[in-house]
Amino acid sequence: MNLALILQFTKQDFFERYSGSVLGALWAFIHPLVMIFIFVVIFANVMGTRLPGISSVYGYGVYLVAGLLPWMAFANTVSRCSSVFLEKRAVIGKVRVSLPYLPLYVLLSETVTFLIAFTIFMSFLVVTGHFPGKILILLPFVFLVQQVFAFGLGLFFGVLNVFLRDVKEMVGILLTFWFWLTPIVWVMDIVPAAVQAIQVAFNPAFLFIDAYHQIVVHQQVPDISGLMRLVVIAHLVLLAAYFLLKWLEKDVRDFL
Numbered sequence: 001m002n003l004a005l006i007l008q009f010t011k012q013d014f015f016e017r018y019s020g021s022v023l024g025a026l027w028a029f030i031h032p033l034v035m036i037f038i039f040v041v042i043f044a045n046v047m048g049t050r051l052p053g054i055s056s057v058y059g060y061g062v063y064l065v066a067g068l069l070p071w072m073a074f075a076n077t078v079s080r081c082s083s084v085f086l087e088k089r090a091v092i093g094k095v096r097v098s099l100p101y102l103p104l105y106v107l108l109s110e111t112v113t114f115l116i117a118f119t120i121f122m123s124f125l126v127v128t129g130h131f132p133g134k135i136l137i138l139l140p141f142v143f144l145v146q147q148v149f150a151f152g153l154g155l156f157f158g159v160l161n162v163f164l165r166d167v168k169e170m171v172g173i174l175l176t177f178w179f180w181l182t183p184i185v186w187v188m189d190i191v192p193a194a195v196q197a198i199q200v201a202f203n204p205a206f207l208f209i210d211a212y213h214q215i216v217v218h219q220q221v222p223d224i225s226g227l228m229r230l231v232v233i234a235h236l237v238l239l240a241a242y243f244l245l246k247w248l249e250k251d252v253r254d255f256l
Contacts, residue, residue, distance in 0.1 A: 013109045036124055041061070062130055062216065066213055067184035069121060071184055073111070075179065077151060078157070079168075080154065081151060082167060083161055086161060133219065135221065138222065142222070146234075149208075153241070155238070159241065159248060162256065207227060
């Protein structure tokens with residue numbers, strides 16, 4: 001599969017979300033604006049929610065959005081990649097496309113969506129005086145590792161979903177549980193030390209969510225050893241998914 005075809009799929013996927021609407025792609029800006037307003041302004045000024053150790057009234061809202069935006073990019077990439085072969089089976093049947101590279105358009109589309117939302121979020125932080133500063137340069141690396149992990153998981157589930165259609169529903173349930181087990185809405189300070197140790201040791205999502213929190217909320221360098229461990233996990237998952245697909249590629253095409 002060449003780059004031009006991947007970019008064409010990406011463009012088509014992004015704009016098809018808003019096809020038929022009057023505002024079109026402007027909804028890609030409106031949705032994050034509304035979300036940021038609700039979580040940051042409403043939580044701070046109406047519900048009076050506060051983040052432990054942070055004096056700012058916007059502290060908890062910033063914490064919530066800083067974790068929610070990357071999680072949405074991660075979860076959407078995993079979920080959508082898990083069904084990409086079934087959704088594109090008409091294309092696969094007509095054109096000789098490279099199956100391992102086909103889900104890349106989902107990855108790129110979700111990256112564009114994330115960049116739009118995160119740019120709006122950063123603009124809010126600038127206006128309110130909470131912009132992290134130079135440490136923000138670490139975020140592209142965190143996002144890259146996070147999305148490699150998401151792509152690997154999505155590719156793995158995508159292969160299984162061809163043979164067992166229940167996998168898509170199982171992925172949705174898995175991501176729901178995973179979301180609530182990861183400190184995105186809640187903070188680590190409210191759970192016992194043993195639970196915190198389990199998060200660090202066995203929850204890969206914690207490793208990148210905590211990095212966003214450290215950079216955006218606390219304006220600190222995240223745990224580099226944890227991120228390096230995530231790099232290893234992400235690439236092992238991606239390699240496992242790739243070899244599984246290459247091993248079953250003929251069967252995948254036959255089932256489709």
